[in-house]
Amino acid sequence: MPLLELEGVTRVVPIPDDEPLRILSGVDLVVDAGEHVSIVGRSGSGKSTLLNILGLLDEPTDGSITFDGVPVRRMSSADRDRRRGREVGFIFQQFNLLPGRTAVENVATPLLYAEPRRFWRRRRLALEMLDRVGLANRAEWMPSRLSGGEQQRVAIARALVRNPRVILADEPTGALDVQTGQSVMQLLDSVAHDTQSALVTITHDPAIAALADRRFRLDGGILHAEQPEAVR
Structure with a gap:
Protein backbone atom coordinates (compact mmCIF):
# COMPACT_ATOMS: atom_id res chain seq x y z
CA MET A 1 0.00 0.00 0.00
CA PRO A 2 1.37 3.48 -0.87
CA LEU A 3 2.32 5.73 2.02
CA LEU A 4 1.33 8.85 0.10
CA GLU A 5 -1.21 9.15 -2.69
CA LEU A 6 -2.36 12.38 -4.31
CA GLU A 7 -5.11 12.36 -6.92
CA GLY A 8 -6.17 15.45 -8.86
CA VAL A 9 -4.76 17.80 -6.24
CA THR A 10 -5.34 21.47 -7.01
CA ARG A 11 -4.43 24.48 -4.92
CA VAL A 12 -6.03 27.85 -5.67
CA VAL A 13 -5.45 30.97 -3.58
CA PRO A 14 -7.98 33.83 -3.75
CA ILE A 15 -6.51 37.26 -4.54
CA PRO A 16 -8.49 40.37 -3.48
CA ASP A 17 -9.71 42.36 -6.49
CA ASP A 18 -8.00 39.98 -8.91
CA GLU A 19 -8.25 36.52 -10.45
CA PRO A 20 -7.53 33.60 -8.09
CA LEU A 21 -3.96 32.33 -8.19
CA ARG A 22 -3.74 28.70 -9.32
CA ILE A 23 -0.62 27.17 -7.77
CA LEU A 24 -1.21 23.45 -8.40
CA SER A 25 -3.32 21.88 -11.14
CA GLY A 26 -4.49 18.26 -11.00
CA VAL A 27 -1.40 16.75 -9.37
CA ASP A 28 -1.28 12.94 -9.24
CA LEU A 29 1.49 11.28 -7.22
CA VAL A 30 2.00 7.93 -5.50
CA VAL A 31 4.97 7.27 -3.17
CA ASP A 32 5.61 3.82 -1.73
CA ALA A 33 7.39 2.79 1.46
CA ILE A 39 10.55 16.89 -7.61
CA VAL A 40 12.37 19.66 -9.45
CA GLY A 41 11.07 23.01 -10.53
CA ARG A 42 11.95 26.66 -10.80
CA SER A 43 11.24 29.17 -8.07
CA GLY A 44 7.51 29.86 -7.91
CA SER A 45 6.55 26.59 -9.58
CA GLY A 46 4.58 25.40 -6.54
CA LYS A 47 7.17 23.07 -4.96
CA SER A 48 6.80 24.44 -1.43
CA THR A 49 3.00 24.36 -1.67
CA LEU A 50 3.13 20.73 -2.76
CA LEU A 51 5.50 19.92 0.11
CA ASN A 52 3.13 21.55 2.61
CA ILE A 53 0.25 19.46 1.28
CA LEU A 54 2.31 16.27 1.43
CA GLY A 55 3.26 17.13 5.01
CA LEU A 56 -0.36 17.77 6.09
CA LEU A 57 0.34 21.46 6.71
CA ASP A 58 -2.07 22.63 3.99
CA GLU A 59 -5.17 21.17 2.37
CA PRO A 60 -5.83 21.16 -1.38
CA THR A 61 -8.63 23.19 -2.88
CA ASP A 62 -9.71 20.13 -4.87
CA GLY A 63 -8.55 16.54 -5.18
CA SER A 64 -7.75 13.91 -2.58
CA ILE A 65 -4.79 12.90 -0.39
CA THR A 66 -4.39 9.50 1.22
CA PHE A 67 -1.80 9.15 3.99
CA ASP A 68 -0.89 5.57 4.85
CA GLY A 69 -4.26 4.36 3.61
CA VAL A 70 -6.32 7.02 5.41
CA PRO A 71 -8.05 9.79 3.41
CA VAL A 72 -6.85 13.10 4.83
CA ARG A 73 -10.26 14.73 4.38
CA ARG A 74 -11.64 12.32 6.97
CA MET A 75 -9.10 13.45 9.56
CA SER A 76 -9.89 16.18 12.05
CA SER A 77 -7.44 19.04 12.45
CA ALA A 78 -6.19 17.44 15.67
CA ASP A 79 -5.75 14.08 13.92
CA ARG A 80 -3.67 15.72 11.15
CA ASP A 81 -1.52 17.50 13.73
CA ARG A 82 -0.88 14.27 15.64
CA ARG A 83 -0.08 12.31 12.50
CA ARG A 84 2.23 15.04 11.20
CA GLY A 85 4.05 15.24 14.52
CA ARG A 86 4.40 11.49 14.79
CA GLU A 87 4.93 10.33 11.21
CA VAL A 88 6.38 13.20 9.13
CA GLY A 89 9.98 14.41 9.28
CA PHE A 90 10.81 17.77 7.68
CA ILE A 91 14.32 18.69 6.52
CA PHE A 92 14.92 22.21 5.23
CA GLN A 93 17.74 24.07 3.51
CA GLN A 94 18.05 26.31 6.55
CA PHE A 95 19.03 24.11 9.47
CA ASN A 96 16.97 26.00 12.11
CA LEU A 97 19.00 24.59 14.99
CA LEU A 98 18.49 26.10 18.44
CA PRO A 99 21.70 28.11 19.01
CA GLY A 100 21.72 27.76 22.80
CA ARG A 101 21.46 23.96 22.81
CA THR A 102 24.00 21.26 22.04
CA ALA A 103 23.71 18.93 19.07
CA VAL A 104 22.20 16.16 21.19
CA GLU A 105 19.74 18.57 22.82
CA ASN A 106 18.66 19.80 19.37
CA VAL A 107 18.08 16.24 18.17
CA ALA A 108 16.16 15.33 21.34
CA THR A 109 13.80 18.33 21.04
CA PRO A 110 11.02 16.54 19.06
CA LEU A 111 10.91 13.81 21.70
CA LEU A 112 9.82 16.31 24.36
CA TYR A 113 6.31 15.68 23.02
CA ALA A 114 6.65 11.92 22.55
CA GLU A 115 4.92 9.18 24.51
CA PRO A 116 6.43 8.51 27.96
CA ARG A 117 8.53 5.53 26.85
CA ARG A 118 10.38 7.60 24.25
CA PHE A 119 10.29 10.82 26.29
CA TRP A 120 12.33 9.30 29.12
CA ARG A 121 14.79 7.78 26.64
CA ARG A 122 15.10 10.92 24.52
CA ARG A 123 18.79 11.57 25.20
CA ARG A 124 19.77 7.98 24.43
CA LEU A 125 17.68 7.98 21.25
CA ALA A 126 19.20 11.32 20.20
CA LEU A 127 22.73 9.98 20.78
CA GLU A 128 21.95 6.87 18.75
CA MET A 129 20.69 9.00 15.86
CA LEU A 130 23.73 11.29 15.99
CA ASP A 131 25.89 8.18 15.79
CA ARG A 132 23.85 7.09 12.76
CA VAL A 133 24.68 10.33 10.94
CA GLY A 134 28.35 10.15 11.97
CA LEU A 135 28.32 12.86 14.64
CA ALA A 136 28.55 10.94 17.91
CA ASN A 137 31.76 12.85 18.69
CA ARG A 138 29.98 16.19 18.26
CA ALA A 139 27.05 15.46 20.61
CA GLU A 140 27.98 18.15 23.16
CA ALA A 157 19.04 13.47 12.91
CA ARG A 158 16.44 15.73 14.54
CA ALA A 159 13.95 15.02 11.74
CA LEU A 160 14.54 11.26 11.86
CA VAL A 161 14.71 10.66 15.63
CA ARG A 162 10.96 10.00 15.76
CA ASN A 163 11.25 7.30 13.05
CA PRO A 164 8.84 9.10 10.67
CA ARG A 165 6.99 7.16 7.97
CA VAL A 166 7.46 10.07 5.54
CA ILE A 167 10.59 12.21 5.12
CA LEU A 168 10.13 15.52 3.29
CA ALA A 169 13.36 17.29 2.30
CA ASP A 170 13.06 20.84 0.95
CA GLU A 171 16.31 21.86 -0.81
CA PRO A 172 18.30 19.85 1.77
CA THR A 173 21.64 20.44 0.00
CA GLY A 174 21.13 24.03 -1.14
CA ALA A 175 23.48 25.46 1.50
CA LEU A 176 26.13 22.74 1.11
CA ASP A 177 29.07 22.12 -1.20
CA VAL A 178 28.69 19.41 -3.85
CA GLN A 179 30.58 16.68 -2.00
CA THR A 180 28.77 17.27 1.30
CA GLY A 181 25.46 17.46 -0.52
CA GLN A 182 26.03 14.08 -2.15
CA SER A 183 26.94 12.62 1.25
CA VAL A 184 23.76 14.02 2.82
CA MET A 185 21.58 12.52 0.08
CA GLN A 186 23.27 9.14 0.38
CA LEU A 187 22.52 9.25 4.11
CA LEU A 188 18.86 10.08 3.52
CA ASP A 189 18.54 7.30 0.94
CA SER A 190 20.11 4.82 3.35
CA VAL A 191 17.83 5.78 6.24
CA ALA A 192 14.70 5.72 4.07
CA HIS A 193 15.60 2.30 2.71
CA ASP A 194 16.48 0.83 6.11
CA THR A 195 13.35 2.15 7.84
CA GLN A 196 11.04 1.73 4.82
CA SER A 197 10.10 5.40 4.95
CA ALA A 198 8.94 7.36 1.93
CA LEU A 199 11.46 10.07 0.97
CA VAL A 200 10.37 13.06 -1.11
CA THR A 201 13.06 15.56 -2.10
CA ILE A 202 12.12 19.00 -3.39
CA THR A 203 15.07 20.54 -5.24
CA HIS A 204 16.15 22.82 -8.06
CA ASP A 205 19.34 20.79 -8.57
CA PRO A 206 19.07 18.18 -11.38
CA ALA A 207 22.10 16.30 -10.03
CA ILE A 208 20.39 15.80 -6.66
CA ALA A 209 17.11 14.89 -8.36
CA ALA A 210 18.89 12.23 -10.42
CA LEU A 211 19.71 10.28 -7.23
CA ALA A 212 16.03 9.42 -6.69
CA ASP A 213 14.22 6.26 -7.77
CA ARG A 214 11.69 8.36 -9.69
CA ARG A 215 11.87 11.96 -10.82
CA PHE A 216 9.21 14.56 -11.53
CA ARG A 217 9.19 18.15 -12.76
CA LEU A 218 6.71 20.73 -11.50
CA ASP A 219 6.04 23.33 -14.17
CA GLY A 220 3.23 25.86 -13.96
CA GLY A 221 1.57 23.85 -11.21
CA ILE A 222 1.49 20.67 -13.32
CA LEU A 223 3.53 17.62 -12.28
CA HIS A 224 5.28 15.71 -15.07
CA ALA A 225 7.11 12.38 -14.72
CA GLU A 226 10.61 12.41 -16.18
CA GLN A 227 12.78 9.64 -17.58
CA PRO A 228 16.24 9.31 -15.99
CA GLU A 229 18.03 10.61 -19.07
CA ALA A 230 15.79 13.70 -19.07
CA VAL A 231 17.25 14.93 -15.77
CA ARG A 232 20.40 16.87 -16.60
Missing part, protein backbone atom coordinates in the same frame (compact mmCIF):
# COMPACT_ATOMS: atom_id res chain seq x y z
CA GLY A 34 11.17 2.82 1.03
CA GLU A 35 10.96 4.84 -2.18
CA HIS A 36 12.82 8.07 -2.97
CA VAL A 37 10.96 10.52 -5.21
CA SER A 38 12.42 13.85 -6.31
CA TRP A 141 29.01 20.79 20.63
CA MET A 142 26.99 23.95 20.10
CA PRO A 143 25.78 24.62 16.54
CA SER A 144 28.20 27.56 16.21
CA ARG A 145 31.13 25.10 16.40
CA LEU A 146 29.77 22.84 13.67
CA SER A 147 30.41 23.14 9.93
CA GLY A 148 27.51 23.60 7.51
CA GLY A 149 27.52 19.91 6.61
CA GLU A 150 27.58 18.92 10.27
CA GLN A 151 24.70 21.25 11.09
CA GLN A 152 22.68 19.73 8.27
CA ARG A 153 23.36 16.24 9.59
CA VAL A 154 22.17 17.36 13.05
CA ALA A 155 19.00 18.70 11.40
CA ILE A 156 18.56 15.35 9.63
Whole structure:
Protein backbone atom coordinates (compact mmCIF):
# COMPACT_ATOMS: atom_id res chain seq x y z
CA MET A 1 0.00 0.00 0.00
CA PRO A 2 1.37 3.48 -0.87
CA LEU A 3 2.32 5.73 2.02
CA LEU A 4 1.33 8.85 0.10
CA GLU A 5 -1.21 9.15 -2.69
CA LEU A 6 -2.36 12.38 -4.31
CA GLU A 7 -5.11 12.36 -6.92
CA GLY A 8 -6.17 15.45 -8.86
CA VAL A 9 -4.76 17.80 -6.24
CA THR A 10 -5.34 21.47 -7.01
CA ARG A 11 -4.43 24.48 -4.92
CA VAL A 12 -6.03 27.85 -5.67
CA VAL A 13 -5.45 30.97 -3.58
CA PRO A 14 -7.98 33.83 -3.75
CA ILE A 15 -6.51 37.26 -4.54
CA PRO A 16 -8.49 40.37 -3.48
CA ASP A 17 -9.71 42.36 -6.49
CA ASP A 18 -8.00 39.98 -8.91
CA GLU A 19 -8.25 36.52 -10.45
CA PRO A 20 -7.53 33.60 -8.09
CA LEU A 21 -3.96 32.33 -8.19
CA ARG A 22 -3.74 28.70 -9.32
CA ILE A 23 -0.62 27.17 -7.77
CA LEU A 24 -1.21 23.45 -8.40
CA SER A 25 -3.32 21.88 -11.14
CA GLY A 26 -4.49 18.26 -11.00
CA VAL A 27 -1.40 16.75 -9.37
CA ASP A 28 -1.28 12.94 -9.24
CA LEU A 29 1.49 11.28 -7.22
CA VAL A 30 2.00 7.93 -5.50
CA VAL A 31 4.97 7.27 -3.17
CA ASP A 32 5.61 3.82 -1.73
CA ALA A 33 7.39 2.79 1.46
CA GLY A 34 11.17 2.82 1.03
CA GLU A 35 10.96 4.84 -2.18
CA HIS A 36 12.82 8.07 -2.97
CA VAL A 37 10.96 10.52 -5.21
CA SER A 38 12.42 13.85 -6.31
CA ILE A 39 10.55 16.89 -7.61
CA VAL A 40 12.37 19.66 -9.45
CA GLY A 41 11.07 23.01 -10.53
CA ARG A 42 11.95 26.66 -10.80
CA SER A 43 11.24 29.17 -8.07
CA GLY A 44 7.51 29.86 -7.91
CA SER A 45 6.55 26.59 -9.58
CA GLY A 46 4.58 25.40 -6.54
CA LYS A 47 7.17 23.07 -4.96
CA SER A 48 6.80 24.44 -1.43
CA THR A 49 3.00 24.36 -1.67
CA LEU A 50 3.13 20.73 -2.76
CA LEU A 51 5.50 19.92 0.11
CA ASN A 52 3.13 21.55 2.61
CA ILE A 53 0.25 19.46 1.28
CA LEU A 54 2.31 16.27 1.43
CA GLY A 55 3.26 17.13 5.01
CA LEU A 56 -0.36 17.77 6.09
CA LEU A 57 0.34 21.46 6.71
CA ASP A 58 -2.07 22.63 3.99
CA GLU A 59 -5.17 21.17 2.37
CA PRO A 60 -5.83 21.16 -1.38
CA THR A 61 -8.63 23.19 -2.88
CA ASP A 62 -9.71 20.13 -4.87
CA GLY A 63 -8.55 16.54 -5.18
CA SER A 64 -7.75 13.91 -2.58
CA ILE A 65 -4.79 12.90 -0.39
CA THR A 66 -4.39 9.50 1.22
CA PHE A 67 -1.80 9.15 3.99
CA ASP A 68 -0.89 5.57 4.85
CA GLY A 69 -4.26 4.36 3.61
CA VAL A 70 -6.32 7.02 5.41
CA PRO A 71 -8.05 9.79 3.41
CA VAL A 72 -6.85 13.10 4.83
CA ARG A 73 -10.26 14.73 4.38
CA ARG A 74 -11.64 12.32 6.97
CA MET A 75 -9.10 13.45 9.56
CA SER A 76 -9.89 16.18 12.05
CA SER A 77 -7.44 19.04 12.45
CA ALA A 78 -6.19 17.44 15.67
CA ASP A 79 -5.75 14.08 13.92
CA ARG A 80 -3.67 15.72 11.15
CA ASP A 81 -1.52 17.50 13.73
CA ARG A 82 -0.88 14.27 15.64
CA ARG A 83 -0.08 12.31 12.50
CA ARG A 84 2.23 15.04 11.20
CA GLY A 85 4.05 15.24 14.52
CA ARG A 86 4.40 11.49 14.79
CA GLU A 87 4.93 10.33 11.21
CA VAL A 88 6.38 13.20 9.13
CA GLY A 89 9.98 14.41 9.28
CA PHE A 90 10.81 17.77 7.68
CA ILE A 91 14.32 18.69 6.52
CA PHE A 92 14.92 22.21 5.23
CA GLN A 93 17.74 24.07 3.51
CA GLN A 94 18.05 26.31 6.55
CA PHE A 95 19.03 24.11 9.47
CA ASN A 96 16.97 26.00 12.11
CA LEU A 97 19.00 24.59 14.99
CA LEU A 98 18.49 26.10 18.44
CA PRO A 99 21.70 28.11 19.01
CA GLY A 100 21.72 27.76 22.80
CA ARG A 101 21.46 23.96 22.81
CA THR A 102 24.00 21.26 22.04
CA ALA A 103 23.71 18.93 19.07
CA VAL A 104 22.20 16.16 21.19
CA GLU A 105 19.74 18.57 22.82
CA ASN A 106 18.66 19.80 19.37
CA VAL A 107 18.08 16.24 18.17
CA ALA A 108 16.16 15.33 21.34
CA THR A 109 13.80 18.33 21.04
CA PRO A 110 11.02 16.54 19.06
CA LEU A 111 10.91 13.81 21.70
CA LEU A 112 9.82 16.31 24.36
CA TYR A 113 6.31 15.68 23.02
CA ALA A 114 6.65 11.92 22.55
CA GLU A 115 4.92 9.18 24.51
CA PRO A 116 6.43 8.51 27.96
CA ARG A 117 8.53 5.53 26.85
CA ARG A 118 10.38 7.60 24.25
CA PHE A 119 10.29 10.82 26.29
CA TRP A 120 12.33 9.30 29.12
CA ARG A 121 14.79 7.78 26.64
CA ARG A 122 15.10 10.92 24.52
CA ARG A 123 18.79 11.57 25.20
CA ARG A 124 19.77 7.98 24.43
CA LEU A 125 17.68 7.98 21.25
CA ALA A 126 19.20 11.32 20.20
CA LEU A 127 22.73 9.98 20.78
CA GLU A 128 21.95 6.87 18.75
CA MET A 129 20.69 9.00 15.86
CA LEU A 130 23.73 11.29 15.99
CA ASP A 131 25.89 8.18 15.79
CA ARG A 132 23.85 7.09 12.76
CA VAL A 133 24.68 10.33 10.94
CA GLY A 134 28.35 10.15 11.97
CA LEU A 135 28.32 12.86 14.64
CA ALA A 136 28.55 10.94 17.91
CA ASN A 137 31.76 12.85 18.69
CA ARG A 138 29.98 16.19 18.26
CA ALA A 139 27.05 15.46 20.61
CA GLU A 140 27.98 18.15 23.16
CA TRP A 141 29.01 20.79 20.63
CA MET A 142 26.99 23.95 20.10
CA PRO A 143 25.78 24.62 16.54
CA SER A 144 28.20 27.56 16.21
CA ARG A 145 31.13 25.10 16.40
CA LEU A 146 29.77 22.84 13.67
CA SER A 147 30.41 23.14 9.93
CA GLY A 148 27.51 23.60 7.51
CA GLY A 149 27.52 19.91 6.61
CA GLU A 150 27.58 18.92 10.27
CA GLN A 151 24.70 21.25 11.09
CA GLN A 152 22.68 19.73 8.27
CA ARG A 153 23.36 16.24 9.59
CA VAL A 154 22.17 17.36 13.05
CA ALA A 155 19.00 18.70 11.40
CA ILE A 156 18.56 15.35 9.63
CA ALA A 157 19.04 13.47 12.91
CA ARG A 158 16.44 15.73 14.54
CA ALA A 159 13.95 15.02 11.74
CA LEU A 160 14.54 11.26 11.86
CA VAL A 161 14.71 10.66 15.63
CA ARG A 162 10.96 10.00 15.76
CA ASN A 163 11.25 7.30 13.05
CA PRO A 164 8.84 9.10 10.67
CA ARG A 165 6.99 7.16 7.97
CA VAL A 166 7.46 10.07 5.54
CA ILE A 167 10.59 12.21 5.12
CA LEU A 168 10.13 15.52 3.29
CA ALA A 169 13.36 17.29 2.30
CA ASP A 170 13.06 20.84 0.95
CA GLU A 171 16.31 21.86 -0.81
CA PRO A 172 18.30 19.85 1.77
CA THR A 173 21.64 20.44 0.00
CA GLY A 174 21.13 24.03 -1.14
CA ALA A 175 23.48 25.46 1.50
CA LEU A 176 26.13 22.74 1.11
CA ASP A 177 29.07 22.12 -1.20
CA VAL A 178 28.69 19.41 -3.85
CA GLN A 179 30.58 16.68 -2.00
CA THR A 180 28.77 17.27 1.30
CA GLY A 181 25.46 17.46 -0.52
CA GLN A 182 26.03 14.08 -2.15
CA SER A 183 26.94 12.62 1.25
CA VAL A 184 23.76 14.02 2.82
CA MET A 185 21.58 12.52 0.08
CA GLN A 186 23.27 9.14 0.38
CA LEU A 187 22.52 9.25 4.11
CA LEU A 188 18.86 10.08 3.52
CA ASP A 189 18.54 7.30 0.94
CA SER A 190 20.11 4.82 3.35
CA VAL A 191 17.83 5.78 6.24
CA ALA A 192 14.70 5.72 4.07
CA HIS A 193 15.60 2.30 2.71
CA ASP A 194 16.48 0.83 6.11
CA THR A 195 13.35 2.15 7.84
CA GLN A 196 11.04 1.73 4.82
CA SER A 197 10.10 5.40 4.95
CA ALA A 198 8.94 7.36 1.93
CA LEU A 199 11.46 10.07 0.97
CA VAL A 200 10.37 13.06 -1.11
CA THR A 201 13.06 15.56 -2.10
CA ILE A 202 12.12 19.00 -3.39
CA THR A 203 15.07 20.54 -5.24
CA HIS A 204 16.15 22.82 -8.06
CA ASP A 205 19.34 20.79 -8.57
CA PRO A 206 19.07 18.18 -11.38
CA ALA A 207 22.10 16.30 -10.03
CA ILE A 208 20.39 15.80 -6.66
CA ALA A 209 17.11 14.89 -8.36
CA ALA A 210 18.89 12.23 -10.42
CA LEU A 211 19.71 10.28 -7.23
CA ALA A 212 16.03 9.42 -6.69
CA ASP A 213 14.22 6.26 -7.77
CA ARG A 214 11.69 8.36 -9.69
CA ARG A 215 11.87 11.96 -10.82
CA PHE A 216 9.21 14.56 -11.53
CA ARG A 217 9.19 18.15 -12.76
CA LEU A 218 6.71 20.73 -11.50
CA ASP A 219 6.04 23.33 -14.17
CA GLY A 220 3.23 25.86 -13.96
CA GLY A 221 1.57 23.85 -11.21
CA ILE A 222 1.49 20.67 -13.32
CA LEU A 223 3.53 17.62 -12.28
CA HIS A 224 5.28 15.71 -15.07
CA ALA A 225 7.11 12.38 -14.72
CA GLU A 226 10.61 12.41 -16.18
CA GLN A 227 12.78 9.64 -17.58
CA PRO A 228 16.24 9.31 -15.99
CA GLU A 229 18.03 10.61 -19.07
CA ALA A 230 15.79 13.70 -19.07
CA VAL A 231 17.25 14.93 -15.77
CA ARG A 232 20.40 16.87 -16.60
